[in-house]
Amino acid sequence: MEIFNKNNNGKNENKTKKVVKRHMLVAAVIFAIKIFLILLMIFAVVAVIEWLVKIFQPKNTVDKIYKELKIDDVSELVQIKGNEKDGYYLDFVDDIDDKLKKTIDYLDSTAGVKSGIDKDFLKKMIKTEVVTQMPDLGAEVSEDKGFQGITSILRITPNKDIGSLKDTGAGKETVKTEDDSNTDDMTNKSEISKQEKEVKTWEKGKELTLSAKAFVYSQEESKLHPGEKIDYWPAQKNKNTLQDLYLTKGTTVKYTGKYSISLDKMYNEGIIYVGIEKDDVKGYIKYNFINKDSGGNGSNDDDEVVNSGYISTGEEKTTDTIDSTVYKLKYVPKDTFDGYVTSGNKEALYCFTIDDDGNLFTATWSIGEDGKIEIQNNSAINLKTALQNYIVPSAYLLYYYIEADYPDFSNDLADVALNSKIIMAVEDNVSTSKIKTTLENKKVSESSEFSYDWTTSGDPTEVTTESCRTKTEIIYADTWCVKLENKSLYKSDLLEVTVGKSKNIKILGTVDKKYGVEEIIGEKESGSGTDSKDVTNFVIENGIPKAETITYTYAYKTYQRTRTITDSISNSYAEVDKVKPEAKEKVFTDLYKKHKMYNRLNDKRFLQILENDDRTANLVDLTKYLMYMATGVDYGVKEYDFSEYAETSFEEISAFGSSDILGDFLSAWESGAVWEYINGNGTYSSYVAKYVTKDKKQYICFADDEAQQTRNYGYGVCHTADAGKTYMHVSEYKQNGIDIASGKYDNLGVSRIDVSIVDNVKQMLLDNMKNSIKSDLAKKGVTNLTENQLNALTAVKYQYGNIGNFAEMYKKYGDTEELKNNAKAYGKGIVHPYYFVEVKPGGDYAKKRAAANWKAFHKGVYETASGKKLDPDSYSSNGDFLAVAKKLWNTVCTSGKYTQYGGASIPVKGPRIDCSSFVSWCLYEYGYTEFAPYQTDTSTFLSTNWNKKYGWEEISVGSGENPINTLKPGDIFVRNGSGTHHVTIVAEIKNGKLYSYDCGNTSANWNGTSGAPADKSYFLTEVGQGKIIRVKPKK
16 A cells, blocks of 8 residues: 555656646746737837838938028029129029038938938939929020029010011911801802902991892791800791781882891802891891892981991911021019010010019010000919929939938939920910001082092001010920920920020911901091072063072081001911820839839838928829839829820919909918819829819818818818718808708718809808908907908918907007017917917928918918919909999899890990990990990900900910809900800809800890899800900009
8 A cells, every 4th residue: 555655646746747847838938929929019119110210201301401401492592693794594502512511410410310411412402403493594504604494485486577567477378268157168158258248338227129029037046045046047927917028129128237147058058138127127138139229328317336347358368387586585684674674675575584483574565556666574474383294303302312222313313304305485476467547528418519428538647556465385395204395386496596596497377468458447427517509590670680699508417437458467376275295204214123213112101201291292193103114013003194294385374263362372271282283283193182073173072180070172161070960151052052961962082062162152251251350340440451451361260260369469569560479369279379470481381371371461462382472463353343244234134225236336325235345335334444435346355465455364265165163253254256256244153054244145135134144154165265354453
C-alpha cells in the first residue's frame, strides 16, 4: 500500500506541474498577443501620423512660403521694369534673393514643413506661374535681363488708314443681288425683286387703282406661337354674303405702308401682298392687280414723320478675305496709356497697359459726323481670368517636388510651361461710310403755276464716319497640356510679328461693299401759306376798252425731306463657334515615365493634397486623367473634356453675367468656384460638380455643416437646418412654383432645382433683407447710408444673421476706423464677430471676408475671395428702367390710344406702335432723348455696340440658344435674322418662362388688356442671332 500510495503521489505531482506549465504558457501567449496588439496599435498610430504629416506637410510648406514672403499671390514678387525707349519686361523684385533666403532658413528651422528647398528652384517655380499669366511686354530679354510672359498681344486690323474708304477685300468677290431672304427658293426671284424695289418707293397713303377684280386677303395667325403670323393668306369674307370679299376693277385704295412676300408652294413662285384700306375694308391685295400707272401723292394727315423709302439700294459686293496689317502691341505704363487716350493720340492703338488689379486695357476708335477721331478704351480684361486655363501654379509644381522629394520632374515640367506660346488677338471689325446729304423741298399749290416738285436746296454736305467694333480672343495656344488654333485667323506668320515690325497678312473675313445706296429720310410738311396773282382783263364799257385787274389767291403747303447717298465698306473677321483643342497628354506622360514618378509619388495622397488647396483644386481632374494616361491606373477620370479650352473670346469677361453687384459679391464669397463657372470664367471641376450641373441649368442639393443637417442650393440658400423637420423661405419658393417643404428637394447630391428659380429666391431674400435693415436703422435714427453701405450691411446679415451693434457704433463713430474696429455681430460661438476688421495678407478666410465687407462699406469697392474687384459701372441699374417700361406698358394697354400695330415716331402718341418703337420710347422717357424722333429698329438694336456708345452691358446670344438663366428683369432682349426680327423688355422670369413688356405682332396683345406682362417664352429659343442689353442711367 505504501509503495502504491507513493507512486500515486508522484503522478499527482506531475499532473500539477503540467497544469502549471499550461497556465504559464497560456499567460505568456496572452501577454505576447497584448504586446503585439499594443505594438500594432503604435505602428498604426505612427502610420496614421506619418500619413497626416505627409498630407499636411506640402500644404503647410506652401502656406508658410506665402506667409513668410507676406504675399497673397506670387505675382507680388515680380515687377515691371524698363523704359519707353528700350521697352519693358518682367523681373523679380530687387530684394528677392534676401526674401527667399529668409523664407528657406525659416523652413529649415521649422517642424512639419519641407526643408532643404533650393533658392533657384523656388525662383523658377514662381517665375513659371507669373510667366503663364502675363503677356509679353515687348522688350528684348536675356538670361541676365528679366523675362517675358508667354502671351503675345497682336492687333489684327484692315490694311488701310483710319477714316479711309478703301476696299480691303483680298479674296473671292461676289456681287449681291437685291433678294429678300424669303425669295431664295422662288423661280421668279428676279421679278419679285423688281416689284419689291418699286413698292419700297411708295409712301404711306399712296393711292392705288385696281386693274382688275381683286380679292382681299389676311395673313393667318400662328396657333403654335400666338401673336405671330404664318405664310398662309386666306381671303376675307363679305359680312353680308359670307362670300370671298373682293374689290372691283377701277377701285381706288390707299397703301397702308406695309407689304409682305409670300411663296406659292404649288408653283414655287413669289407673291407680293400689298397692304390697302378702303372705307371699312382693310387687308392685303396681290401686287399684280394694281394698275402700274396708279397716281397719287401720298398723304400724312397727322403730320408725323413718314416711313423712309429706298430709291436705290445701289451696288453690293462681298469679299471673303481681308487684306490685313498685324501689329504686336507693346506695354506702356497706365498713366502713359491714359494720356494717349485722353488726348486722342493714335499711339494708344499700338499699345496696351495693365492696371494694379491685373486688368488688361487696349484701345479702339471711331469717327463721328464732325470728322473727329475719338480714341476710347476697350472693356478691361482680367488677365488671370482670361488665361486661367493655361496658368501653371507654383504650388502645383512644388507639390510634386515635396511629395516625391525629387525636383527634376517639376523642373522639366516648368521648362515646358516656360516655352509655351499664346497669341491673344485684338481684332478690329471696321465699318466706314461716306455719306452725301442733300436737303430737298417741294411745294403743292392749288395752282399748278406755283407748284414745283422736289428740288435741291443749298449745297450738299459730305461726311465720313467710321466705327470699330473690337473683339479680343485667343487664336493660338501651344502649352504643356493643350494646343489650339483658330484656323480662320491664325497663320504661322503671326509668330514672327515683333514690336515695331508689322506684317501684311491676308486673313479670312468678309468685306461688304455698298456703293450708291440712296435713301429718303424724314419727309414731312414744313409750312403753308397762300400765293396771290393779279390777272388783268380788258373789257368794253360804253364802247371804250377798260383794264380790270382781279387778284386770285391760292393756298399751298411746302414739304421737306433729306436725300442721302451712301458708300460704305464693312470689314468683319471670321467668327468660329468654337475652336477644337488638341490634347497634348504625351508631354506629361513622357516626363512622368522618364522620371518614374509612379514609384516616387503616393498617388492618392498627392491627389488629396491638390484637392485641399484652392490654388490647385481646378487641376485635380486634369491631373487624374494625365496620370491615368501615363500609368493605366484608374484615378476616377479616364476621359477629360478639353472643350473648356475652346472658350477663347473675352468680350464679356468683365461683366460677370449679372446686373446685381450685391448678389455677385455674396455669391463669390459663398462659393467662388461655382460663381466663376456659372459666369463662364471657371472650369467644371469635381468640386463644382457637387453644386451645379455641367449645363449650368440646375443647382444640386448640398449640406454645409458637419452633421449634414442643412439643405442648401446655389450659394448657401438654405431651406432647412434640421434635415426637414422645419423649413424656411417657403413663401419665396412658392412664388417661383416650388413647394420646398414637400421633402422631395432634400436628397443630398441628388435633388435639383433650376438655377433661375434659386437665384430669384436669393434675390427676393436679399431685397427683403436690405429693406429690413433700412427700416430698422431708420427707427434708430440712421437714415443717411449710401447704396454701397446698405449692400455691405446686407452681406454682413446674410453671413451672420444680424448686424449687431452697428447702429450704436455708427452713431458714435460715423464712417471711421473706430466703426471698423468696434462693429460686431451678436450670437454665441461666432469665431470672428467683428465683421469689418481687416488683417494682414495670409489671414484666415473669415477675416479676409471681413476686410472685403469693410471695403464695400467704406470705399464702395467690391472685392471677391480671389482678389477680383467687381466694377460697379459694369452692373446696370435696371430697376428704374424697368419702372419706366412698366408705366408706359400700362399706358399702352389701358389708354385705348394704341390700337394699331406698326412703326411710329418717338415719343409714341398712337394709334400705331410696335416692338422696337415701344423700346425706343422707353429709352427716350428714361432720359436718352436722342432716341427721338425716329424709332430705332430691331436690326440696329442688334448691330449697335451699346457698350461702346453708352457703356451698357451686352451679352451675346446664339441663334436658338435659350438665355433663360442669364436674363434679368429690365433687360432688353433682341434677335434679328433668319426670319426673326423682334425686341422685348424683360418684366420677369418665372417658372422657367419669360414675361415681357412687348408691343410685337398685333395690337390684340396689348390693347384693352389688364397691363400684365405678356408671356413671350417662345422667343427664348427662336432662330436668329441675338443679344441681351442692360441699360444704365444716363450720366
